[in-house]
Amino acid sequence: MTLTYPEQLEVIQKHQASAPVQTVALADDLGLKVWHVPNWPDDLSGKIVKSADQGGPSGYAIYVNKGHHVNRRRFTTAHEIAHFILHRQFIGDGLVDDGLYRSRLSNSMEAQANKLAADILMPRNLLNQHIANGVTSVARLAEIFQVSESAMSIRVGAPN
CATH class of the missing domain: 1.10.10 (Arc Repressor Mutant, subunit A)
Known part of the structure; x- marks a missing residue:
């Protein structure tokens, strides 16, 4: 399942009919599987990885720290969705975002993911x-x- 960028934006807009935007349902519609992981360190918020076994139809899985507040989990999910849309070519074996949403990506790419996450959620x-x-x-x-x-x-x- 490979959606074009305009198709991905249409999927996002479909989920923005009312607040709060349901991030797991949005991820599902984009072909991503979201997993809430217990017992992660508090400074680890989430990650996105390419996974044939645990990914959705797109082949990518998002892992989110189950111990974090629901609002944090929602932002993390939206942030990882943003990486999928904007930076898929850099994901490789995975992008891990710590509590400050820092990965091995450049600060500008992290800022892009944060901005799109905010656009998705608000x-x-x-x-x-x-x-x-x-x-x-x-x-x-x-x-x-x-x-x-x-x-x-x-x-x-x-x-x-």
Whole structure:
């Protein structure tokens, strides 16, 4: 299963009809299998690997630290989806992201993955709808979108 970049964006948009975006369902529709791994060190957030055995139809699997808060797991899943979409040619045996979302990729590639993860989890159109309906509290928006208050603060340009 190989979707083109425009097809991948269509799949993402389909999952952005309401908040919170369901990251595991999105990964499934992109052909990725997500595994929540218990007993990982706290500084290991997730990784994406090419795996014929454990990957989905795309041949890639995402592993996420089950011990992390649900909001962290969601961001990690979105971040690894972003690596799949943007940097698949660099995945090879796997990209491991630690607690600071650092892998062997360049800082610019990590920044790209973080930006796309934020775009996936906090789509501007949904965010603007909630704000237009009077939801302006960063804490409340973070709750609705199931992201950290820090991530939401960055997204809406509010001071932390």
